[in-house]
Amino acid sequence: MSVAAPTLGTAAPAPEHLPRLLAEADGSWVSLSEHRRRAGPIPKVKRQPTIPIIDAIARAGLRGKGGGAFPTARKMEVVAAGSGRPIVLANGAEGEPASAKDKLLLTRAPHLVLDGALIAAAAVGAREVVVCVDRHADHALDSMRRALSERMALEPPSVSVRLVGVPSHYVSGEETALVRWLNGGEAKPTTPPKPYESGVGRRPTLVDNVETLAHVAQIVRWGPAWFRSFGTSAEPGSTLLTVSGAVARPGVYEVPVGASLGRVLERAGAADGDLSAVLVGGYFGSWLTADQASSAHLSCSGLARHGGGLGCGVVVALPRKACGVVEAARVVSWLAASTAGQCGSCAHGLASLSEAAGAVARGRAPRDADQIEGRGACRLPDGAARFLRSALTTFHHDVDRHLRGAHCPDQRHVLPLPNPVRDGWR
């Protein structure tokens, strides 16, 4: 059952196949009228929370696509029930270096994201939406700006919608960092209260990733049963992946949750026998050997057995020619440089972790990363420790080679590391 009755006679039928989200992101500019023809109308925002919307999201079983995989409806319920007028943040900061799916959606399907944000506002009873985009993501910003002005002219929303360019630091897209920045502070994570309790202007704040919001729009349009026609029963629907590394066709793919990683790599053009390992979930994620990857399933439960999760949908294929130890040391050093420098266990712990990773690359035995996990305001130290541990396990052959003092076959670097951000934190 769909929440919004399809009232437009010329509306396109519910898409039966994948892609769903990416169907709108097919390259050319999708005008608001074209978007409306494909996506149908959206429910009106009311003064009070709209429980049927939250119910539909709950029945769809949608989980957040920013990395946390938290059930979206549960967050909406808490925000709707909080004290004070809620506010909605559409999080398109996408600080994960190997991820491009949010920028793609913002650039190619901005109206779908806006629909989702407005529906989320209706769901929780918010009168204000803030779309947060990396201030250096020019295409995403331009496109969202254009979509917003089209909307203001043709379909002026009854709630306030504004677009902001947020600082580009790795941790600035973390939800508490966004809230702190919008409150006039630095874009650095904070300790509780959490945004859903007390966020922007101390109001209950719903922070949802932009892909999550795009799914919200489609679920409300086509119904929970339609959403569930792909994916697994515990983790329904489709999800966006950013696939890169040793593949002939890198890019953003939309697959059912639970899809075979081996098939995804095949589709992206990974050459047989050319991979040494695959990173899933980004720099908070974990490494799978080529064998593990060929049989793994892209869901939180499927990846949990490999010690990781789907995260924000990053998949990087490491070619045999690259060295896992060198790649890990590069990433951990970059993560250490990305600390906000607020928590001692992170500022000192990641520096020491980075030193340990570098030492392995120079042929010294690895040390375990204790004293780091579970102690920071955000999950950066935990993510870095997990990343290194997973790398040292997966690349034990590379570790052995380094310990023997043998040379790496090739020093080609694969994992993308942006230049350290010179921006301020405001």
Next chain:
Amino acid sequence: MSLRLRVDPIVCDAHGVCAELFPERVSLDDWGYPIVDSDPIGRDLLDDARRAVAACPVLALRLEEP
């Protein structure tokens, strides 16, 4: 009502007073920052915990309900 010790990692400045006053539940990492045991504080240790909380020069240490 059981209380637990919690440190605010952003506020903490590694003065180390907590570990000195309440070594039963607080140790220091390699860099002098506290590693706090989050088990509930029993009646016998509550006074020590309160003393450590009161002595933190930056008010980073707290006793909280779980």
